[in-house]
Amino acid sequence: MELSGAEILIKCLQAEKVEYVFGYPGGAVLFIYDELFKQNKVKHVLVRHEQGATHAADGYSRSSRKVGVALVTSGPGVTNAVTGIATAYMDSIPMVIISGQVPTHAIGLDAFQECDAVGITRPCVKHNFLVKDVKDLAITMKKAFYLATTGRPGPVLVDIPKDVTVAKCKFEYPETISMRSYNPVIKGHPGQIKKAAQLLIEAKRPMIYAGGGVILSDAAPQLTKLVRMLGFPCTNTLMGLGGFPATDKHFVGMLGMHGTYEANMAMQHCDVLVAIGARFDDRVIGDPAHFGQVPRKIIHIDIDPSSISKRVKVDVPIVGHVPDVLDDLIKLIEAGKQRPEPKAISAWWAQIDLWKTKDCLRYDRKSKIIKPQFVLEKLYEITKGDAFITSDVGQHQMWAAQFYKFDKPRRWINSGGLGTMGFGLPAAMGAQMANPGATVACVTGEASFQMCIQELSTCKQYRLPIKVVNLNNRYMGMVRQWQQFFHGNRYSESYMDALPDFVKLAESYGHVGMRIEKPADVEPALKEAFKRTDELVFMDFMTDQTENVYPMVGGGKGLTEMILAEEL
Amino acid sequence: MRHIISILLENEAGALSRVSGLFSARGYNIESLTVAPTEDASLSRMTIVTSGSGDVIEQITKQLNKLVEVVKVVDLFEAPHIERELMLIKVRAGAKERDDMKRMSDIFRGRIIDVSEDTFTIELTGTGQKLDAFIEALGRTAILETARTGASGISRGQRVLRI
Numbered sequence: 001m002e003l004s005g006a007e008i009l010i011k012c013l014q015a016e017k018v019e020y021v022f023g024y025p026g027g028a029v030l031f032i033y034d035e036l037f038k039q040n041k042v043k044h045v046l047v048r049h050e051q052g053a054t055h056a057a058d059g060y061s062r063s064s065r066k067v068g069v070a071l072v073t074s075g076p077g078v079t080n081a082v083t084g085i086a087t088a089y090m091d092s093i094p095m096v097i098i099s100g101q102v103p104t105h106a107i108g109l110d111a112f113q114e115c116d117a118v119g120i121t122r123p124c125v126k127h128n129f130l131v132k133d134v135k136d137l138a139i140t141m142k143k144a145f146y147l148a149t150t151g152r153p154g155p156v157l158v159d160i161p162k163d164v165t166v167a168k169c170k171f172e173y174p175e176t177i178s179m180r181s182y183n184p185v186i187k188g189h190p191g192q193i194k195k196a197a198q199l200l201i202e203a204k205r206p207m208i209y210a211g212g213g214v215i216l217s218d219a220a221p222q223l224t225k226l227v228r229m230l231g232f233p234c235t236n237t238l239m240g241l242g243g244f245p246a247t248d249k250h251f252v253g254m255l256g257m258h259g260t261y262e263a264n265m266a267m268q269h270c271d272v273l274v275a276i277g278a279r280f281d282d283r284v285i286g287d288p289a290h291f292g293q294v295p296r297k298i299i300h301i302d303i304d305p306s307s308i309s310k311r312v313k314v315d316v317p318i319v320g321h322v323p324d325v326l327d328d329l330i331k332l333i334e335a336g337k338q339r340p341e342p343k344a345i346s347a348w349w350a351q352i353d354l355w356k357t358k359d360c361l362r363y364d365r366k367s368k369i370i371k372p373q374f375v376l377e378k379l380y381e382i383t384k385g386d387a388f389i390t391s392d393v394g395q396h397q398m399w400a401a402q403f404y405k406f407d408k409p410r411r412w413i414n415s416g417g418l419g420t421m422g423f424g425l426p427a428a429m430g431a432q433m434a435n436p437g438a439t440v441a442c443v444t445g446e447a448s449f450q451m452c453i454q455e456l457s458t459c460k461q462y463r464l465p466i467k468v469v470n471l472n473n474r475y476m477g478m479v480r481q482w483q484q485f486f487h488g489n490r491y492s493e494s495y496m497d498a499l500p501d502f503v504k505l506a507e508s509y510g511h512v513g514m515r516i517e518k519p520a521d522v523e524p525a526l527k528e529a530f531k532r533t534d535e536l537v538f539m540d541f542m543t544d545q546t547e548n549v550y551p552m553v554g555g556g557k558g559l560t561e562m563i564l565a566e567e568l
Numbered sequence: 569m570r571h572i573i574s575i576l577l578e579n580e581a582g583a584l585s586r587v588s589g590l591f592s593a594r595g596y597n598i599e600s601l602t603v604a605p606t607e608d609a610s611l612s613r614m615t616i617v618t619s620g621s622g623d624v625i626e627q628i629t630k631q632l633n634k635l636v637e638v639v640k641v642v643d644l645f646e647a648p649h650i651e652r653e654l655m656l657i658k659v660r661a662g663a664k665e666r667d668d669m670k671r672m673s674d675i676f677r678g679r680i681i682d683v684s685e686d687t688f689t690i691e692l693t694g695t696g697q698k699l700d701a702f703i704e705a706l707g708r709t710a711i712l713e714t715a716r717t718g719a720s721g722i723s724r725g726q727r728v729l730r731i
Binding site (some may be wrong): 118119122123126127130147179180181182304305306308309310313 | 636
């Protein structure tokens with residue numbers, strides 16, 4: 001029996017066990033929506049803007065290790081989705097985006113709602129396809145899911161012209177697929193792993209630095225085992241939080257531009273560094289020349305060869321799937337008799353403990369104005385550290401990363417690479433869809449939140465009981481902070497004037513709104529909000545306008561050139 | 569330093585723009601780029617002449633390998649190799665210049681492949697430097713038009729680039 005392209009597409013999604021599609025209909029995808037209507041296996045979530053669809057699919061994927069799927073129409077549907085696609089690309093999130101396209105005979109003729117979707121998205125997808133023949137549709141969908149999830153994951157876009165959704169052919173979904181031009185490496189090179197093991201055993205001042213690759217490859221158990229076995233200090237990047245338990249005694253906090261003093265100092269002064277699923281980016285190590293001033297041996301484990309020796313030259317590159325490589329490394333160390341020299345390691349820990357006495361995350365606990373850090377500490381306590389926390393981008397994001405101690409992977413969901421304001425709420429929708437019944441909170445600010453505020457309506461439609469923690473300082477806080485530090489206190493366009501009354505706004509969408517103005521009210525408000533397990537509660541915390549994120553490594557500075565609170 | 573990178577890639581629509589897009593997005597140089605199908609029609613072979621430090625060339629090859637449609641990448645500068653470029657050049661060849669022009673073409677082992685009352689069209693192959701030298705020798709005023717293919721290259725001996 002022959003099926004239409006639209007039927008085939010839905011069958012492919014069913015075969016891939018897709019639970020939710022986040023999307024928005026339009027002319028070019030009408031036949032696809034018609035087929036969605038006729039079945040009930042694949043559920044559609046109607047967002048209010050295509051950016052929301054891609055971020056929701058993204059949050060769904062990050063919180064569940066499944067593929068996020070978005071469906072948008074041609075032209076503006078695709079261009080609206082680009083921000084979300086680029087966000088997923090920068091953080092290597094497995095997503096499949098299906099976009100409608102004008103009919104094949106109209107392509108290139110400047111048709112209504114036509115845009116070159118494949119061309120526009122090419123630099124921000126792992127791969128993309130234009131399906132010109134219905135016979136290629138099923139195999140293309142198979143390839144899309146295969147590419148999105150294997151190797152270094154990433155978003156894949158499939159552009160489907162309207163006539164292809166109507167045309168018919170026999171449907172056959174391939175069980176497996178192989179592509180001669182695409183063969184991701186799984187196993188690490190045994191010789192390199194041996195070299196790494198030897199370096200680790202001989203290390204006097206070791207450091208383990210793990211990034212988002214540990215989360216994406218589900219290597220948290222292996223990482224935790226390795227760190228505890230060796231007794232080494234471990235730091236996580238912004239993307240890696242939860243990859244190693246933050247409450248473990250070996251954890252020295254996040255590193256980087258707003259990392260802890262001890263993590264950055266240990267990173268700089270270690271003699272053997274193991275980078276795992278991390279990429280030495282500018283927000284992590286600052287100026288590479290400054291970082292290179294200290295001699296150290298670097299082992300780098302990553303699935304993507306192009307991440308290795310990109311910004312920092314490494315000594316022992318190991319290309320492979322992180323859990324496989326770590327398993328091999330652990331086995332090799334366990335099998336050998338040698339262990340790191342305890343004296344050296346305890347001396348190194350003594351040094352780290354000394355750095356810790358700086359107490360770099362301290363803030364004024366007696367303040368009469370609500371300190372944002374205090375809100376996050378209370379959020380951590382009240383949710384018992386077990387919530388899914390999404391965030392937007394800015395100061396609140398950094399405070400959440402610093403003060404919420406993530407013990408499990410996939411609980412911290414933020415736009416690390418692209419830094420997309422507006423990510424938090426739609427990502428929380430995806431996380432809540434993927435984890436019904438779980439506590440999901442979106443930590444945001446009044447500027448970021450307004451970038452995807454329309455999704456409050458989606459939350460109502462699907463009864464998503466997200467808790468929005470809005471740290472409202474009436475500024476684009478991070479912009480203001482940079483202007484204070486580096487632009488002579490000239491707060492050019494960073495003040496958020498004419499803000500809406502967020503309480504009324506939340507209420508108008510049918511949610512619960514709360515305004516919290518005094519420190520004493522923070523805890524009761526949070527408790528009250530999290531008791532309402534079946535409602536979205538928007539908490540508008542009026543926080544200190546002058547608070548800054550410390551420590552801070554200025555743009556282009558060396559990792560240890562930190563601005564600390566006391567120095568101002 | 570100058571490098572010649574040879575790439576085998578799927579002969580599919582859009583593959584070329586993925587490669588050229590990569591070079592522009594990451595700020596790598598392209599001195600020349602040539603592409604055509606191979607004896608296996610499902611594959612294209614691309615030759616890119618680029619320049620950069622060792623680190624940059626390493627990144628270029630890694631980034632190229634990362635493209636899904638790229639099957640194989642080799643830097644021809646890693647081993648002895650041969651490079652050639654083809655140029656078609658139309659020159660002024662009136663009664664006065666005709667003999668000189670013929671002689672010049674012979675010296676450079678060019679072939680005159682089209683003749684008109686006032687012009688010759690000469691076909692010349694060689695390294696880029698040889699083509700440059702020919703242009704230099706003729707002088708600007710003699711040249712009416714040039715079409716160069718950009719360099720193509722292949723390894724010497726038993727080294728082959730195939731799947």
